Amino acid sequence: MSKLLAFDVWGQYGHFKKIYTTTSPLTYSIPPRTAVTGLIGAIIGLDKTEYIRHFTKQDAEIAIRLLNPVKKVTLSENLIDTKKAGLMMNVIKQRTQIRIELLKDPRFRIYLRHSDQTLMEKLTKYLEEHRSVYTPCLGLSEHIANFRMAGTHEAEDVLGEEKIQAVTAVPENKIREMEFEIDLEYVQENMPNEMNSDRVVTEYTSVILEQQAQPIKALVSDHVRLDSGECIVFL
Numbered sequence: 001m002s003k004l005l006a007f008d009v010w011g012q013y014g015h016f017k018k019i020y021t022t023t024s025p026l027t028y029s030i031p032p033r034t035a036v037t038g039l040i041g042a043i044i045g046l047d048k049t050e051y052i053r054h055f056t057k058q059d060a061e062i063a064i065r066l067l068n069p070v071k072k073v074t075l076s077e078n079l080i081d082t083k084k085a086g087l088m089m090n091v092i093k094q095r096t097q098i099r100i101e102l103l104k105d106p107r108f109r110i111y112l113r114h115s116d117q118t119l120m121e122k123l124t125k126y127l128e129e130h131r132s133v134y135t136p137c138l139g140l141s142e143h144i145a146n147f148r149m150a151g152t153h154e155a156e157d158v159l160g161e162e163k164i165q166a167v168t169a170v171p172e173n174k175i176r177e178m179e180f181e182i183d184l185e186y187v188q189e190n191m192p193n194e195m196n197s198d199r200v201v202t203e204y205t206s207v208i209l210e211q212q213a214q215p216i217k218a219l220v221s222d223h224v225r226l227d228s229g230e231c232i233v234f235l
Helices: 033-044 117-128
Strands: 002-010 060-066 072-079 096-104 107-114 146-166 175-179 186-195 201-210 216-226
Touching: 002 117, 033 060, 033 107, 033 117, 033 186, 107 117, 107 146, 117 146, 146 175, 201 216
Parallel strands: none
Antiparallel strands: 002 107, 002 146, 060 107, 072 096, 146 216, 175 216, 186 201
């Protein structure tokens, strides 16, 4: 048995840009693991140049749960060239309008187990006191995130193929068999999962999730059973 912590993050809007979209950005339905590590780093005050080395897959295990159904909206956004204007934003006349896809009222539960107990204790303290060093956001700086501690859990690793109801998103490579329910909405998204110190993505993972925030019934290669009876799968 081991300990992990869970916390909720939410906001009015969020955007986690899909890797293959450019001038009309689309968003992932959940934050990629790389975005979650940045969010945690912002809360406990790790600089963006250093937080990555604290959250390798070897040290940090992360699972992501949808708490609200996925809802996406498309809005127009004006882009300006701030490099040409310097500090004189009022002189900018030219605008480039794009259409951007956003998550509306996103809410997620993040599960974290980390080898560094000092980091875990610091994060727990900041979550319980509802404070952060840097402003947490949902993908883009304008989409400020709220957060709260959801609790700590005793966690049991279960190896070997077993059918479960996973409350989190599940990596496709861990699924041996899946049970589809007729009224639910399943999606597969190929997401960045780990970066190196140069912020270059070193691993992408195909992830399965249910867009109405319902559990996924599947036979999986490994999972974690919490003391609440829920089953999660790390990305």
